[in-house]
Amino acid sequence: MRRDAARNRERILDAAAAIVAAEGVGGLSMAEVAATAGVGVGTLYRRFGDRSGLAYALIDEREREFQAAFLDGPPPLGPGAEPRERVRAFLGALADRTVAQLDLLVMAETAGPYARFGGAYEAYRGHLAMLLGQVRPEGDASCLADALLAPLAAPLLARQVRDQGVPVGRVKAALDALVAGL
Amino acid sequence: MRRDAARNRERILDAAAAIVAAEGVGGLSMAEVAATAGVGVGTLYRRFGDRSGLAYALIDEREREFQAAFLDGPPPLGPGAEPRERVRAFLGALADRTVAQLDLLVMAETAGPYARFGGAYEAYRGHLAMLLGQVRPEGDASCLADALLAPLAAPLLARQVRDQGVPVGRVKAALDALVAGL
DNA sequence: GCATCAAACGGAATTGATTCCGCTTCTACG
């Protein structure tokens, strides 16, 4: 990447983070980010594709940590534990990180019809399908993975946890009950 | 409702249906619907609230049939069958009707962050929670209902069924496997 | 140092949803 492009990328992410800190995710409009960063809106789109891409980029650092944890980290999230245990740990950890970044994820996942499947969705699905294949070799690991990931969609969690006051623990427990039956 | 309002409601729905028939869901813009119906855009919003509300209204007729079927119709969808059997029938039927109306539902559910929970979502959740309470009285029926409904979100089904060529049957089978374990 | 050109830029223009508000039309009631 050209040096000016890298510099602008940083400026944009800094500006976006500052706006989120100051006004919340609601204040994060493309025009305002561009103005604050001192670049044109075209530059935002060149760098991040769209609103959803910008939101995912803002989350990226913690995202890398999370991915590292389930790919390589200590059990039960990482390798070493029983597959079923890893599935539960993975879904629980994903629930936690989704709740931790709820606003940005709601924005990222609802930027367009398929925005939810951008970001790291494929990585999650692949990982989960791999584990489910070990738990239940005769099952349809790929569809099951989609089905178990779906309840962790940010807008649903937002409604449950924030609007209805359901504790995250209950959501995780319900998923555990489903996984236990496999 | 005033008579002129009812007439406009019909005109709008007719115009919207005609546009969908002619150009697909992609051509369904609020301005075009208003122009075709011969009303102002304000009238659309007064009647339907937003884009999502219009899409749900277009689906409404089949929707009533579906609701009547699981509330009052013959088993296994309606009363009379074992609760677990009814859960499976309900999820299967919901999957079918979602796929049958895929384009409109993708539009309706992605009009805004919480648009998915408009329409009949509460009715589905209540019904499913009631059945799950009979299957597993000690479980968290409410969270389980949300978790089992989530995999039937229109955008996810669109991706699986349309983009990836997964047969609906596989999606249903994966849900059955989850329900079987409860 | 300088020419070249692909990559990157900026910001006006476009597109489409949603809001606003002054005007019109029903309908109920006297």
Place this chain on the structure above:
DNA sequence: CGTAGAAGCGGAATCAATTCCGTTTGATGC
């Protein structure tokens, strides 16, 4: 019938995302 006012209406204005395209700039080879 006449009229008050609630309900409804139209469409211009607003707001934000996204696209487009002419201009600028950094990297590379000489």
